[in-house]
Amino acid sequence: MNSGFQQLKIFTGNANIPLAKEIAAYLGAEVGDSQVIRFSDEEIQVKINESVRGRDVFVIQPTNQPANEHLMELLITIDALRRASARRITAVMPYYGYARQDRKAKSRDPITAKLVANLITTAGARRVLSMDLHAGQIQGFFDIPVDHLMGAPILAQYFVERGLAGENTVVVSPDLGGVTRARQLAERLNTSLAIIDKRRPEPNVAEIMNIIGDIKGKNVIMIDDIIDTAGTITLGVKALLEKGAKDVYACCTHPVLSGPAIQRLAESPVKEVVVTNSIPLPEEKQLPKIKVLSIAPVLGEAIRRIHEDLSVSSLFV
Numbered sequence: 001m002n003s004g005f006q007q008l009k010i011f012t013g014n015a016n017i018p019l020a021k022e023i024a025a026y027l028g029a030e031v032g033d034s035q036v037i038r039f040s041d042e043e044i045q046v047k048i049n050e051s052v053r054g055r056d057v058f059v060i061q062p063t064n065q066p067a068n069e070h071l072m073e074l075l076i077t078i079d080a081l082r083r084a085s086a087r088r089i090t091a092v093m094p095y096y097g098y099a100r101q102d103r104k105a106k107s108r109d110p111i112t113a114k115l116v117a118n119l120i121t122t123a124g125a126r127r128v129l130s131m132d133l134h135a136g137q138i139q140g141f142f143d144i145p146v147d148h149l150m151g152a153p154i155l156a157q158y159f160v161e162r163g164l165a166g167e168n169t170v171v172v173s174p175d176l177g178g179v180t181r182a183r184q185l186a187e188r189l190n191t192s193l194a195i196i197d198k199r200r201p202e203p204n205v206a207e208i209m210n211i212i213g214d215i216k217g218k219n220v221i222m223i224d225d226i227i228d229t230a231g232t233i234t235l236g237v238k239a240l241l242e243k244g245a246k247d248v249y250a251c252c253t254h255p256v257l258s259g260p261a262i263q264r265l266a267e268s269p270v271k272e273v274v275v276t277n278s279i280p281l282p283e284e285k286q287l288p289k290i291k292v293l294s295i296a297p298v299l300g301e302a303i304r305r306i307h308e309d310l311s312v313s314s315l316f317v
Helices: 017-026 067-083 112-123 136-143 153-161 177-190 231-241 261-267 296-307
Strands: 008-012 034-038 044-048 056-060 088-095 128-133 147-148 169-173 192-202 205-212 219-227 248-255 272-274 290-292
Touching: 008 017, 008 290, 017 056, 017 112, 044 067, 056 067, 056 112, 056 296, 067 088, 067 112, 088 261, 112 136, 112 192, 128 296, 147 169, 147 296, 153 177, 153 219, 153 248, 153 272, 153 290, 177 192, 177 219, 219 231, 231 248, 231 261, 290 296
Parallel strands: 008 056, 056 088, 088 128, 128 147, 169 192, 169 219, 219 248, 248 272, 272 290
Antiparallel strands: 034 044, 192 205
C-alpha cells in the first residue's frame, strides 16, 4: 500500500468482488481480509480477520441481486467494523437497491429507500458513496453525508470515442423522469434531446405513447439509470426505429438485467447496450452487444479524496 494510505482499509462482501479489487488496485492497496460465513439456517456472519482500530474503512458493496443477501452482508460488515473500533466507515454502494420505492405512489406503500438509509446509518456508517441514485432526493433520506457520483461522464467519453456526437446524434430519455439525466449526456455529446412519453400500468410493464423530438435519420442513444427487465428499452428501440431512427444504442449505469431482460436484448434490434460494472455481469448475461465500462477509477478517486479530506465535487459533473 502507498505510504499515504496506511490508515485506509477496503473491505467487500460478495456483491461485486472484482470491482472491489479494481478499486483497491487503483489505490495501490489490497482488499481487507474478511469472510462472509453462513450458519446452517442461512444466517449471515461476517469475520474481520485483521485490525481496523482507528482506520478509515470503505466497504464496497452494491445491493444487487440477491438484494436482501447483499444488503444484510453490508449491514453486518459495517456493524462488525464499528464494534472493532474503526475510526470512520464509508458504505460504498455503486448500486443502491430498493431505491425505486422512494415515495408513496399509492395508499399504504412503503418507502424502502428511506428504510435502507436508516438501516445503513444505524449499523454505523458515517458516510455513503453511491452512483446514479434512482432519484436524487434519496440523498436527503440520510442524516450522514452522501457523495452522489454520476455515470454520464463515463458513458459520454465512450460515445465520443465511437464518434457518436454532434448534430447527427440524438439522446433520448425513455420517460419524463429521466430527462435531467438525458440532458446531461446530450450536453456532453453536443446533441439534441428527445423524450419517450411512456406510461407504466404496473411495475416492470411499460407502454410507449409518443416520441417528443426529431429523431428521423439520426443515431439515437437512449439513457437510463437502470435496465431491469429491459421492457422499456426494447419497446423504445422498436418505437424509435419505426419513427425513422438510423441506429439505436442504449446505455445505463446499473445493468440489473433480471427476468426476461437478456432474451429481450438478444432479440432486440438495438445496436449496442453500454453499461458499467456497478453490478457484475455473470457469464450467461454477457451478450456480444453488451459493452461494460469500468467505474473503478472514478470510485477509487472519490475514495482517495474522501480519505484525504479533499473536495469530491469535481467528480459530480
